[in-house]
Amino acid sequence: MIGYQTAAPKLIRPAATMHKPVVAPVKQSTNNSGKVTEIIMRDDELSNMPMLMPLLAQLSRDDRWFVWVAPPVVLPKALLADAGIDLSKVILLKPDENHTVYDLSRQALKAGTCHAVITWPGYLSEEELNDLEDAAREGASHGIVIRGRHNA
Structure with a gap:
């Protein structure tokens, strides 16, 4: 299982014996950098995570962090x-007492060291969403915001 920590980010490494399927590499394009995409899901359907797996696999193929x-x-x-x-x-x-989901997402997008940032922030105001888009442009990163319908 993947573990969480509240301090510095933790790099997750697969076990050496795991088989990795062959996935076509993602073509790097500056046209897709600096944008935020929203995905709205039913609140009670976390079982839809497997539907996101191909997207997550594609996004993990860049040279920068995901x-x-x-x-x-x-x-x-x-x-x-x-x-x-x-x-x-x-x-x-x-997130912890000093860093909200929104703050961490904005900082990761803005840093320029991440190809993509996928976040589950709950409710975002229009201003916060605009700030995430600005941070994504500044860091040439792609943001994916996944929210439930009641938070959209």
Whole structure:
């Protein structure tokens, strides 16, 4: 299982014996950098996470880090690796008393060291969403915001 920490990000590495499916590499394009995409899901359907696996696998193929901020469920490393996600590039961030999901997401997007930041922030105001888009442009990163319908 993937573990969380509240301090510095932790690099997640797959076990050496795990089989990784062959996935076509993602073509790097500056056209997709600096944008935020929203995915709206039913609140009670975390079982839809497997539907996101191909997207997550594609996003993990860049040379930069792939950051996940506050995912709602802890998925086994074997499941992620079998889906083609390069776990050596994934950093999990968990909010704490000093850092909200929004703050961590904005900082990760703005840093420029992350290809993509996927976040589950709950409710975001229009101003916060605009700030995430500005941070994504500044860091040439792609943000993916996953929210439930009642938070959209």
